Amino acid sequence: FVMFQASESKREQFRRYLEKSGVLDTLTSVLVALYEETEKPNNALDFIKLHLGAAGPEPADTEALRTELAELQQKCSRLMEENKELRNRLMQYEPSPDGEAEE
Secondary structure, rough: HHHHHHHHHHHHHHHHHHHHHHHHHHHHHHHHHHHHHOOOOOHHHHHHHHHHHHOOOOOHHHHHHHHHHHHHHHHHHHHHHHHOOOOOOOOHHOOOOOEEEEO
C-alpha cells in the first residue's frame, strides 16, 4: 500500500508540473481544435505537430536561411583572409617578440 501511495504522489506532482507549465492547457486546446475539425485530417499527428509549432520551418524559410548562411560563410572567409593579410603587413612594422626588428 505504501508503494502505491508513493507512486500516486509522484503522478500528482507530475500532473501539477504539467498544469503549472501550461502543457495541459496547450494539449487540450490542440485536441479541441482537432475535435472541432469538420473534416478530420488523414494524419492526426501531423495536425498536432502543426498546431504545436513543431512542424518545422516552411521550405521558403529554409531556402532563405540556407542562402543567408552561404553568404555569411563567404563573408567570414573574406574577412579571415583580409585579417591574415593585415596581420602579415603589421608584422613588417612591429618588432619580433625577442626585441629585434624583422626584415
